[in-house]
Amino acid sequence: MEEIISNNLKKLLKEYKINQNELAKIAGVSESTVGKWILKKATPRMGAIQKIADYYNLPKSYILEEKPTNIIELKNEFIKIPILGKIACGEPLLAEQNIEGYFYELTEFLPSGNVFGLIAKGNSMEPTIPDGAKVLIREQNDVEYGEIAAVIVNGNNEATLKRVKKQGNNILLIADNSNFDPIIINPNEAFKIIGKAIRVTKDL
Known part of the structure; x- marks a missing residue:
């Protein structure tokens, strides 16, 4: 699960051209906490995942589930x-x-x-x-x-x-x-x- 979330967050950072500090503000956590998510050392709580999903108008599955393609393409299917x-x-x-x-x-x-x-x-x-x-x-x-x-x-x-x-x-x-x-x-x-x-x- 840590690896899937890490990969999806990396894709999100790339697709939306934001850095870890900006993602931390959206999720309501510290930048070091986001760093742990990216490094697969911790798993975000559902509250933080929901904030990220709501901010980008995405279902939580975009963060929690393995995707075969990039987030922007998948979002257009929903x-x-x-x-x-x-x-x-x-x-x-x-x-x-x-x-x-x-x-x-x-x-x-x-x-x-x-x-x-x-x-x-x-x-x-x-x-x-x-x-x-x-x-x-x-x-x-x-x-x-x-x-x-x-x-x-x-x-x-x-x-x-x-x-x-x-x-x-x-x-x-x-x-x-x-x-x-x-x-x-x-x-x-x-x-x-x-x-x-x-x-x-x-x-x-």
């Missing part, structure tokens, strides 16, 4: 995905005030259209979507019968993930966990689909 928190009424979906963080996805595996992320809360969609999982959502205002969608119900400012089924004039929001009853939305209730769930990832 896109920064905004994670929506509470959704401000009347604001565009991806307005800055709605975003609480970011994660990264390979560009070649992304669907067309606008995409964003949600963090699953609770176990109503387990085992399909575990609590705490990152869910990639494609922005759209409708889904096919039985697909999982991010929806806003009754003016709530936080999206929920459920399977959407239509029954007459009503809409059923179905949990994958059988311990949860369906939510029935009648035509008089405020309801909005904001996107379709595309992919689920969960950090270990």
